[in-house]
Amino acid sequence: MTRTRLKTTFNNIELENPFLLASAPPTRTADMIKRAFEAGWGGAVTKTIGLQGATNVRPRFGFLKERARVVGMTNFELISEKGLDLWVEAIGDVKACFPDRPLVASIMGSVEFAEWEILALAVQSAGADAIELNVSCPHGMPEQHMGAFMDQDPALIKGATAAVAAAARVPVWVKLTPNVTDIASMALAAKEEGADAIAAINTVAGLVGIDLDTFEPIPSVSRRGAYGGYSGRGVKPIALRAVSTIAATTALPVSGCGGITCWEDAAEFILAGAGTLQVCTAVMLNGFGLIRDLERGLEEYLERKGFDTLSDAVGRALPHIGDYASLDPDVDAYARVLSEKCNACGNCVPACFDGGFQAISMNGEAARVDAELCDGCGLCASVCRVGAIEMVPGHRPPSTAEASS
Ligand SMILES: Cc1cc2nc3c(=O)[nH]c(=O)nc-3n(C[C@H](O)[C@H](O)[C@H](O)COP(=O)(O)O)c2cc1C
Incomplete structure (x- = not known):
């Protein structure tokens, strides 16, 4: 069913609806992305692609629950276990089956910025409609001068953005970490070097719990734990703040992400300035079928509020959001x-x-x-x-x- 109000364009990319799968386990393989597209997702961001695949530990997820309900989760998953060559094939496969469905390639290199360029050129040639720079992993691969090594350093974010922007013909999105004092300044740094859009947020650095009997952190890998990235319902306030601040400060299109679980959350992100929406944890917990409720709810909300198009609603809350001193x-x-x-x-x-x-x-x-x-x-x-x-x-x-x- 076509929901006309949900059709939108973002960086001149046409979307049937604003809902993208975020870069994460649900976009781990071409088959999963294709199944998500069949289910109705408007687009997808691939699991982050590096020059080489990473090796994960297990288990790597922990949960914060209120009674049986998941409030949030932590993970210390790394980027994709598949390297660039396999992803070039996977991107080609998805685009051959769904030529009109936007597929964004998430990439991560090191502070050797030429790596970012190699990755960008390869995913672009494979057919990616946009490139998302993952400069925001809070835990992974600092020993290789990637991810957590660069996520809080605007100079390094600029270096990666500049390298990709110079090489890319497709739009460049920069995905930011919330684990900084001033996310707007990070967004401005990316904008200065040619970012076309900002994706926010990646996960919030956290430790989800400690087992009272064993004294081990959750999750525990052979009796040891590590700080991970917190996501899901619990991070929504942090994400909404980030999205609204970035939208107000940079005037760049924002792909909002972090805690979106139901259509009401989605509507809030749109009002806060997001032009597209990314979802990870809610899909990991509920499956691709979640899109049906998201689409129906958001379409009905837009109709009820008299918005003919989604873009009419983008940022409508921004004039009402300000500093404490304005109250x-x-x-x-x-x-x-x-x-x-x-x-x-x-x-x-x-x-x-x-x-x-x-x-x-x-x-x-x-x-x-x-x-x-x-x-x-x-x-x-x-x-x-x-x-x-x-x-x-x-x-x-x-x-x-x-x-x-
Ligand atoms: C298990 C897991 C793996 C993730 N892997 C990636 C990744 O490879 N690249 C990336 O940019 N973000 C990754 N993320 C972050 C998500 O894309 C998203 O930014 C974050 O989870 C917040 O959204 P959510 O609350 O809807 O989950 C991952 C998140 C989770 C939970």
Whole structure:
């Protein structure tokens, strides 16, 4: 089914929808990418290609769970185990089967920047529609002066970008790490050297947990662990910040990535300035079929909000995002309990008592807010599981205690 609002162009590349598989295990082989295209993905970024294939350790994934639900995962997977020659074949294979479906080749060389050029020329000749520079792996191959050796150094990112931009006829995307203080300056460095777009974010450096019995980090490889890259739902706020900052600062097209799990996430990234979207962890957990919900949900959202095209929605949140100093401290707000919805669970009481302003108490069948004590911070509304507390903007009522709406 064609969803007309989702059609878009990014760096003059036409896409049926903005959803690309991110560079990761789901794009490990030509067959997997072809299956994803059959399922409806708008495009794909290959697993990162080096001159030689890498050798992985196992196991290499760890999970942060809330009850049975995965909040995020860490990995210390390296770039593709296949070298450049096999990828040249794989890219040709995918493009022969899906000539109109954008395939982006992710590449990684070392600080010998001529390697980046060799990789770029090879994947371009094989048929890649764009080249994504992976200068952002937080853990892999620093001993070879790749990945984690260069991800936080703008001079090295410039070197790789310049080498590829000089050689490439197809658009050059630079994929950045969030593990820096100022990601916008990294994006500007890439722009100066000819990047056509920025992809953000790669994984967040992390350690997902420690086994309480064995004292070993998770995952453990023969009783040892290592810092890895954190991804999935939990990184969405970091990614949204990165995408919006880069979009506002560089005016380059941004391919947003990091924690996209459902269509609502996708819509948020678009509003924050992303022109395309990349998904990895949610696909690893749910499979390629996820695209159906993403597409349907985003199309319906655009229609509901009156956007004829996806590009009309790109960046619509940006005028509302700024520094803290731009916020007005004189704007007042207070919490109001909707007594007909409140189930008297009492969740909000300790939150307000010990984490806030001691403004909420239980009043028989419903919570009760003392409007004079209420600071308007919003904690109670966040911990309420049934949506029975709303934050009311403006001046609070003069009474000392407000029991309900
Ligand atoms: C197991 C795994 C392997 C990954 N391998 C690569 C890679 O080879 N190249 C790359 O640029 N990013 C790689 N990534 C990062 C993802 O492409 C993506 O940027 C990150 O996971 C955030 O997106 P997500 O929250 O949708 O997973 C990998 C991520 C995971 C979880």
